[in-house]
Amino acid sequence: MLIMCKSLNSLNKRIIKCKKCKRLVEFRESVAQKKTKRFLDENYWGKPVIGFGDRKAKIIIVGLAPAAHGGNRTGRVFTGDKSADFLFRCLYKAKLSNQPYSIHLNDGLILNDVYMTPALKCVPPEDKPKAEELKKCFTYLDEEISYLENAKIILALGKIAFESCLKLFMLKTSSYKFIHGAEYPLNKKLRIFSCYHPSPRNVNTGRINEKQMIEVLNAVSKF
Numbered sequence: 001m002l003i004m005c006k007s008l009n010s011l012n013k014r015i016i017k018c019k020k021c022k023r024l025v026e027f028r029e030s031v032a033q034k035k036t037k038r039f040l041d042e043n044y045w046g047k048p049v050i051g052f053g054d055r056k057a058k059i060i061i062v063g064l065a066p067a068a069h070g071g072n073r074t075g076r077v078f079t080g081d082k083s084a085d086f087l088f089r090c091l092y093k094a095k096l097s098n099q100p101y102s103i104h105l106n107d108g109l110i111l112n113d114v115y116m117t118p119a120l121k122c123v124p125p126e127d128k129p130k131a132e133e134l135k136k137c138f139t140y141l142d143e144e145i146s147y148l149e150n151a152k153i154i155l156a157l158g159k160i161a162f163e164s165c166l167k168l169f170m171l172k173t174s175s176y177k178f179i180h181g182a183e184y185p186l187n188k189k190l191r192i193f194s195c196y197h198p199s200p201r202n203v204n205t206g207r208i209n210e211k212q213m214i215e216v217l218n219a220v221s222k223f
């Protein structure tokens, strides 16, 4: 386990220094400089955002990418934005976190049997990554998953995260339908569950509500 922790730590150090995608490096840094009105007095992280949580976890939650004023500001995935507010209310109710909020690095958050990470480690303009950017960043996700030795389930939040994971395991995306709550094998060890992303757009339009999200979280935790 010590070797695994050291390896994941050294991977994370490499990720934080990464400048492989010129467009994304420029964007993450410009967002961090310009900021937004309500966070003008904060120091933004403005670098790649690494995974977070229980390294012995059974469940890996994969999101698309850090949010401009969420993870890109706070330095932690699903932290300090509306998606995090919704997701953590649900994770707490499903007993997968110790508190119903994720607001900043020192807020005392502990995940239970869950590790979470973005498929793409840098915020993309308009939340739309290019195929080549995803491909470059997949090498990190691939290595990261290999260090999470107890993982049995990947819970993919949103269609892009779902398809990114399928590609990582060399599976044809056309053979797997993105349906909320659907479950498929990835290999002998890992299964994937698909789930709507907890974005304000999906929550406000009623595509996903707390009950539906908690149902999926309960299904993966009981797996």
Ligand code: SF4
Binding pocket: 015, 018, 019, 020, 021, 022, 024, 025, 048, 120, 121, 122, 133, 136, 137
């Ligand atoms: S998206 Fe990934 S590969 Fe591209 S610069 Fe960020 S960390 Fe590096």
